[in-house]
Amino acid sequence: MERYNFKKIEDKWQKFWEVNKVFKTKIDQNKQKFYCLEMFPYPSGKIHMGHVRNYTIGDVLSRFKTLKGFNVLHPMGWDSFGMPAENAAKQNNQDPKIWTENNIAVMKKQLKQLGLSIDWDREISTCSEEYYKHQQKFFIEMFNKGLVYKKENYVNWDPVDETVLANEQVIDGKGWRSGAIVERKKLSQWFFDISKFADDLQNDLNILDEWPNKVKVMQQNWIGKSFGCEIDFEVEGEPKISKIKCFTTRPDTLFGFSFLALSVDHPISEFYKNDPEFKSFKEKCSKTGTTEESIANAEKIGFKTNLLAKNPLDKNQTVPVYFANFVLMDYGFGAVFGCPAHDQRDFDFAKKYNLEIKTVVKPKDKLDNFKVTNEAYTGPGIIINSEFLNNLKVPEESITETIKILEDKKLGNKKINFRLKDWGVSRQRYWGCPIPILYDEKGNYIAAPEKHLPIKLPENINLNTKGNPLANIDEWKKVEINGKTYSRETDTLDTFVDSSWYFLRFCSPTNEEKPFDLDEINYWMPVDQYIGGVEHAILHLLYSRFFMRAIGYKNKDINIKEPFKGLFTQGMVCHETYKDNKNNWVNPDEVETKDGKNFFFKSDESNKISVGPSESMSKSKKNTVDPEKMIELYGADAVRLFILSDSPPEKDVQWSDTGMMAAYKFIQKLFSLSEKIRVIGNDEKKR
Amino acid sequence: MMKKKDNYSEEISKFTNQYLNKIERNLSNFQYNVIIANIYEAYSFYSNIIKNNKNYSNLVEEYSKFLISITPVVPHLSSECLGQININNFKWPQIEEKFLIEEDVNIVVQINGKKRGIINTKKDISEEKLMKLILDSKSFDKFLKGNKIKKNIYVKNRLINFLV
Numbered sequence: 001m002e003r004y005n006f007k008k009i010e011d012k013w014q015k016f017w018e019v020n021k022v023f024k025t026k027i028d029q030n031k032q033k034f035y036c037l038e039m040f041p042y043p044s045g046k047i048h049m050g051h052v053r054n055y056t057i058g059d060v061l062s063r064f065k066t067l068k069g070f071n072v073l074h075p076m077g078w079d080s081f082g083m084p085a086e087n088a089a090k091q092n093n094q095d096p097k098i099w100t101e102n103n104i105a106v107m108k109k110q111l112k113q114l115g116l117s118i119d120w121d122r123e124i125s126t127c128s129e130e131y132y133k134h135q136q137k138f139f140i141e142m143f144n145k146g147l148v149y150k151k152e153n154y155v156n157w158d159p160v161d162e163t164v165l166a167n168e169q170v171i172d173g174k175g176w177r178s179g180a181i182v183e184r185k186k187l188s189q190w191f192f193d194i195s196k197f198a199d200d201l202q203n204d205l206n207i208l209d210e211w212p213n214k215v216k217v218m219q220q221n222w223i224g225k226s227f228g229c230e231i232d233f234e235v236e237g238e239p240k241i242s243k244i245k246c247f248t249t250r251p252d253t254l255f256g257f258s259f260l261a262l263s264v265d266h267p268i269s270e271f272y273k274n275d276p277e278f279k280s281f282k283e284k285c286s287k288t289g290t291t292e293e294s295i296a297n298a299e300k301i302g303f304k305t306n307l308l309a310k311n312p313l314d315k316n317q318t319v320p321v322y323f324a325n326f327v328l329m330d331y332g333f334g335a336v337f338g339c340p341a342h343d344q345r346d347f348d349f350a351k352k353y354n355l356e357i358k359t360v361v362k363p364k365d366k367l368d369n370f371k372v373t374n375e376a377y378t379g380p381g382i383i384i385n386s387e388f389l390n391n392l393k394v395p396e397e398s399i400t401e402t403i404k405i406l407e408d409k410k411l412g413n414k415k416i417n418f419r420l421k422d423w424g425v426s427r428q429r430y431w432g433c434p435i436p437i438l439y440d441e442k443g444n445y446i447a448a449p450e451k452h453l454p455i456k457l458p459e460n461i462n463l464n465t466k467g468n469p470l471a472n473i474d475e476w477k478k479v480e481i482n483g484k485t486y487s488r489e490t491d492t493l494d495t496f497v498d499s500s501w502y503f504l505r506f507c508s509p510t511n512e513e514k515p516f517d518l519d520e521i522n523y524w525m526p527v528d529q530y531i532g533g534v535e536h537a538i539l540h541l542l543y544s545r546f547f548m549r550a551i552g553y554k555n556k557d558i559n560i561k562e563p564f565k566g567l568f569t570q571g572m573v574c575h576e577t578y579k580d581n582k583n584n585w586v587n588p589d590e591v592e593t594k595d596g597k598n599f600f601f602k603s604d605e606s607n608k609i610s611v612g613p614s615e616s617m618s619k620s621k622k623n624t625v626d627p628e629k630m631i632e633l634y635g636a637d638a639v640r641l642f643i644l645s646d647s648p649p650e651k652d653v654q655w656s657d658t659g660m661m662a663a664y665k666f667i668q669k670l671f672s673l674s675e676k677i678r679v680i681g682n683d684e685k686k687r
Numbered sequence: 688m689m690k691k692k693d694n695y696s697e698e699i700s701k702f703t704n705q706y707l708n709k710i711e712r713n714l715s716n717f718q719y720n721v722i723i724a725n726i727y728e729a730y731s732f733y734s735n736i737i738k739n740n741k742n743y744s745n746l747v748e749e750y751s752k753f754l755i756s757i758t759p760v761v762p763h764l765s766s767e768c769l770g771q772i773n774i775n776n777f778k779w780p781q782i783e784e785k786f787l788i789e790e791d792v793n794i795v796v797q798i799n800g801k802k803r804g805i806i807n808t809k810k811d812i813s814e815e816k817l818m819k820l821i822l823d824s825k826s827f828d829k830f831l832k833g834n835k836i837k838k839n840i841y842v843k844n845r846l847i848n849f850l851v
Contacts, residue, residue, distance in 0.1 A: 010763040057719065063759035064714045067779040115762050568717055637761035644760065645723040667764055670730060674754065674768035676737055681747035681772070 004671035006635030014115055023074065023117045027523045031071035035524050036062045037503055037564075039532030039540070040077045043103035044084055047110045049573040049617055049643070049655065050533070052627045056640045057570055057649050058531045059116045066117070073524050074117055075506040077124035078104050081132075082495045086431040087177075090463050096431045097459060100127055110628055115636045122509045126498035131505065132433040133454030134515035135497065138551070139436055140447045147193045147550050150445070153424055154290045154328075157185035162466040164428045170289055173297075184286040189426035190435060190491065194546045198223055198418040200561075201545055210566035212650075215537040222538050224419025229403045231412035233260060233337065235321065237307045239271045244309060244321070247332030247417055251406060252398035255386035256339040256360040257317070258350060260309040261302065261324035263334035268305075269323065278303055278323070285325040300349040301325050309337075312411040314387070324349060330421055341372040360386050361394050423543065425494045428468040430461070432492030438479060439487045448488075449481065455488065499540055500547035503527050503563055518557055526565045534569040541567070571652040573643070575623040577612035585622040614654055625655055634664040641666065696743040702732050703749040704786035710756050711782070722760065729753050747772060752780040796821060797848040798830045814841045821847070 017023060038058035041051055062074040078100075085096035092099070104125065111118070124131055142148045156165040158175035164187065169176045194201075202223045205216045228249035235241055244260065262268055264282045272278035281303040288298040302322035311317040319338075326345050327336055340350035340357045350357055362370035363381045370384070383392045388405070392398040406412035426435070434455040436448040448455060458476045465472045470490040479486045501515070507524045508517035544563050552558035578586040578599065591609055592602045601607040617624045630639050642663035647653035706729050713721045733750060736743075751769060755777050758765040769777065789810045794817065796804045804827065808820060818839070821827060834851035841847045 004764070006763070009767045013763045013766050016766075057717075059762075060714070060719060060722075060759040061717075063762060064779070067755065067758065067777070069778060117762070635763075637764045641723060641761055644719045647720055649717050649719050666727070666730070667761065670757075670761070671764060671768065673730060673734055673737075674750075674771070677733065677747060677750050678768075678772050680737060680740060680742045683742065 004668050006637065006667065010113075010115060010636050014112060017115075017117070018112075018120075021121070023119045024121055025071065025073050025119045027520065028071045029523075031069065033073065033524055034062075034065040034070035034529075035073045035503075035527045036065065036529050037073075037075070037506070037527045037531070039530070039536060040079050040499070040502060041107065042079045042082060042084070043100055043107055045103050045106070047107050047627055049625055049627055051111075052114065052639065053573055053643050053649075053653065054531060054533070054570055055111065055114060055116055056643050057568070058529075059114075059640075060644070061529055061531075062117050072117075073122075073506070074119060075122040075124075075509075076111065076116070076118045076120070077122075077502060077506065078107075078126065079495065079499050079502070080104065080125045080127040081432045081492075081498055083429065083431070085127075086429060086463060089431075095460060096463075097127065100125075110631075113628070113631050113636055114640070122506050124502065124505050124509050126433075126495070126502065127431070129454055129456060130512070131502075132457075132498070134505070135433050135493070135501070136436040136448070136454055138501065138515065139493070140453075142192065142550055143437075143447050145550075145554050147196065147553065149191055149193065150188060151191060152186050152188050153191070153330075154184045155187050155189070155424075156289055157183045159183055163468075167290070170294065173289055173294055181287065182289055184288060184290055187426075187428075189424050190437075190489075192423040192425055192546070192550070194423045194543075195418055195420055197546055197549050198225070198420050199416075200549065201420075201542065204545075204562060208562060208565075208567070211564075212567060212569055215534065215541070215567060215569060218537045219542055222420060222542065226417050226419070227399070227403075228415055228417055229406060229412045230333070230415045231312055231337070231406060233309045233312060234315070235307050235309050236318070237305075239268075239307075241268065241307070244268070244335050245333045246335045246337050247415060248337060249417070250339065250342065250399070251402040251412065252383060252386075252389060252392065252394060253339040253342045253360050254311060254313050254337070254402065255389065256341045256358040257311050257319055257337050258340055258356040258358060259319050259338040259346075259353075260321045261327045261336050261338055261346075261349070262305075262321065263327040263329045264303075264323050264325070265329040266323070266327075266334045268307075272303075272305075272323075281323065288325050290328075295326050295328070296345070298325065300345065300352060302349060302353060304353075312406065312409075313389075320355075322349075322353070331419075332417060340376065342376055342378055344376040344378070347372075347376040358385065360384060360389075361398075423494075423496075423546070425497055426491040427494050428471075428490075429492050430457070430463060430469040432495060433457075433498065434470070435489040435491050435493055437489035438481075439489070441485060445489075446486075452479065452481070457492075496539060496543050497547075500543045501551070503530075503544070504551075521560065525560050526563055529566040529568060530564040531568045531570060533572070537569065568650070570649050571647065572616035573655055574614045574616050574652050575625060575655040576614050577621050577623045578609050579612060580607070580609055585620070587622045588625060616652070617655070630660065634660060635667065638664040638667045694741075694743050695745055696736075699736060699743055699749045700745055700783070701786045702729075703752055704783050706732075707752060707756060707780055707782050708787055711779070714759065726757055726760070755780055792844045794844065795846040796827060797846065798827070799850060800848060803827060803830050810844060812844075814839075814847075817841065817847060 036058055038054050062072050066072045080100050085100050088099050089096040156170050158165050158178050158180055160178035160180040161175060165175055165182060170182050173182055174180060175182055202220060202225050205219055226249045228247055229251040230245055230247050232243045232245055235244055264285050284301060288295060302324045305321045307321035308318040309321050327334060338346040340346040340355060341359045342361055357372055359370060359372045360383060361377060361381045362384050363379060368384050381394045383389045383394060383398050389402060392401050403414045434457055436453060436455050437445050438448050439445050458473060461469055461473055463469050468490055477488045479488060504516045504521055507520040511517050548560055548563045578591050580586050586609055590602055591599055593599045599609040599611055615621060642660045646659055706725060710722055710725045751772060751774055754765045754769050791807055792810050793805050793807050795802055796806055806821060836849050836851055838850040839847060
């Protein structure tokens with residue numbers, strides 16, 4: 001019997017699907033719709049096995065839903081703005097646009113080879129003018145609705161590259177490219193007012209019953225709604241200030257109060273601005289990064305003022321007031337009260353400055369003489385050493401009871417606080433969507449007038465500049481409107497903005513006038529099943545949920561709040577890691593084994609290789625398997641079959657050559673079985 | 688020799704429908720690794736059926752349903768094989784409910800090795816479900832009540848013995 005020629009047959013069907021536009025979708029009111037979306041890729045060069053798994057899972061679902069009679073929308077596009085293009089372009093002296101477009105061409109061909117049921121007529125690319133021009137309009141719409149504002153904010157500053165780094169580009173306190181120690185620097189930046197929707201974003205997690213619980217918990221923690229209390233602390237000493245307002249989630253530990261800490265940007269710092277010691281302290285603080293992690297890990301340092309704060313529950317008790325590097329202005333009021341016994345940060349600080357550590361909570365199973373000594377005790381228990389608060393259960397009684405007492409005595413108020421901060425969208429980069437704002441000669445800003453849109457990204461510019469390349473092109477920056485000279489904003493938008501509404505664009509990808517057609521989104525939205533990696537569980541999903549609300553804000557036509565009805569997060573593709581005797585990573589392609597125990601170089605049997613643990617495939621560890629090569633060797637169907645077979649889709653899957661081979665053989669066997677059954681059936685008809 | 692005209696195989700239809708039921712459920716719940724196991728199982732079944740090259744009036748029709756069901760996973764192969772038997776436009780096969788009804792079995796219930804009764808239930812019931820059924824039925828309460836079940840031994844579709 002004839003062997004199954006997968007190459008010929010896969011090619012034949014892929015052509016058939018393409019020529020006949022089998023996967024083309026349009027509105028059909030007689031059919032139930034199903035919008036299946038996989039997180040679109042960043043065009044980094046080639047598709048990797050993670051993509052293969054992600055898109056195979058989505059394709060299985062799309063094809064199944066189509067067979068079940070649904071009108072399925074299954075689109076694909078490119079998240080094509082971002083740093084790697086800019087970096088690659090810098091290194092190779094190539095235009096980011098050309099680099100990106102070349103990658104898209106390669107990856108599109110590879111995705112087609114996988115036999116995905118995608119409506120390619122809906123393909124979009126976020127770096128195209130046709131896409132980002134609508135995004136600029138969104139920005140202006142949000143600006144006019146008061147959801148965009150500008151403020152000074154700390155950024156991670158790489159002093160060598162003279163550029164701003166995202167939190168994830170700061171590794172162990174150093175710039176990921178330059179290796180320079182990252183500093184804190186204040187820059188005036190654009191923000192989206194995401195905190196306006198914080199409560200809504202948190203509450204509506206409850207209606208997302210087709211989302212994995214772990215993702216909802218992660219979002220909930222990120223939004224971080226906490227009940228607490230704002231308390232006015234009376235102060236005495238110099239300078240003459242009557243009160244300092246603090247926010248705390250642990251008012252129940254007030255009797256453990258031993259210092260009060262202020263952010264270096266707290267209004268009180270005005271009194272110290274000419275003090276050389278304070279100035280050098282502030283300088284030192286700027287060496288601490290802005291991420292929670294870097295703040296937690298940094299050495300706690302303080303600057304003692306001449307102020308003394310009174311405990312509102314016991315006015316006889318006064319404690320020193322410090323400026324401290326671990327208090328930031330954008331949490332609470334930039335002032336916290338320190339209770340070293342029950343907060344690790346406060347504990348570290350107290351140890352360093354020899355402040356009192358007063359235990360006021362004991363674990364249930366400990367005696368009243370329990371004392372915190374080596375580290376803060378943050379667990380549940382019973383209040384002790386706190387006069388009228390004694391014996392309250394921590395946390396279920398103690399916090400609400402204390403707030404009640406403070407409110408009764410008019411010393412404080414219950415307050416809800418969110419951990420979620422507003423979304424800083426300014427990036428000092430070239431390869432992104434230009435922010436459509438103009439500045440007059442006095443520095444006042446206006447939204448770019450309609451007829452000046454879109455603001456196109458200039459092409460063929462010099463990228464090897466310090467800082468933002470756009471800031472160096474004077475002829476691009478300068479604009480004249482009615483004889484007045486304006487200067488363009490040179491910041492571009494965070495690429496997370498690009499991916500916060502692309503699912504809407506897929507509904508009417510060629511509409512020139514509008515970002516989306518209302519009828520189209522009313523039919524297709526929400527996305528019925530969204531599929532992607534859990535690494536996007538927080539930011540991307542939260543930003544998309546915010547964007548949907550921002551679009552619907554003050555707009556009666558939009559009734560969609562949640563963009564993704566169902567969410568599925570697939571696991572990673574893992575592979576053994578290999579190292580040579582010099583501890584360098586070795587690609588699986590170069591490795592061979594005869595007994596499955598001893599590994600050596602294919603090119604040199606005497607050159608031994610040590611096998612490390614299986615880890616998610618990554619270029620840096622060289623433990624990748626190239627999908628294109630696998631499709632070439634075994635065919636798309638075999639690769640699809642294998643990538644689904646060994647592990648539940650939500651768990652990690654181990655790549656195995658033998659598994660891949662078995663899938664290939666099974667495809668052959670299935671074909672031969674089908675042939676046999678066909679022949680048997682034909683024989684019957686002939687008789 | 689002529690084959691019998693009406694050589695319909697209930698076994699094939701029954702397997703195929705039960706298979707479709709399973710794979711549809713697994714496709715709807717992202718149990719995609721289980722789908723692959725379902726497909727392997729179906730492959731073995733049909734391979735066995737045609738061992739002696741014997742045809743059945745419902746073989747090609749039922750097998751084509753299997754081919755349709757694997758389209759989401761291996762679209763090229765299934766499109767090709769379906770094309771070979773002139774099936775070019777297809778929908779997800781309708782499952783015939785009558786084939787899903789599972790046979791009942793009578794399971795002997797023993798307590799400390801003594802037969803105390805019989806319980807009628809679906810074939811291939813899991814131990815967990817059977818336990819629940821027995822406890823919920825309350826028919827054995829007079830033997831079980833007040834006693835702690837230390838251990839139980841289950842012989843699938845036949846017997847369960849409680850050690851109390």
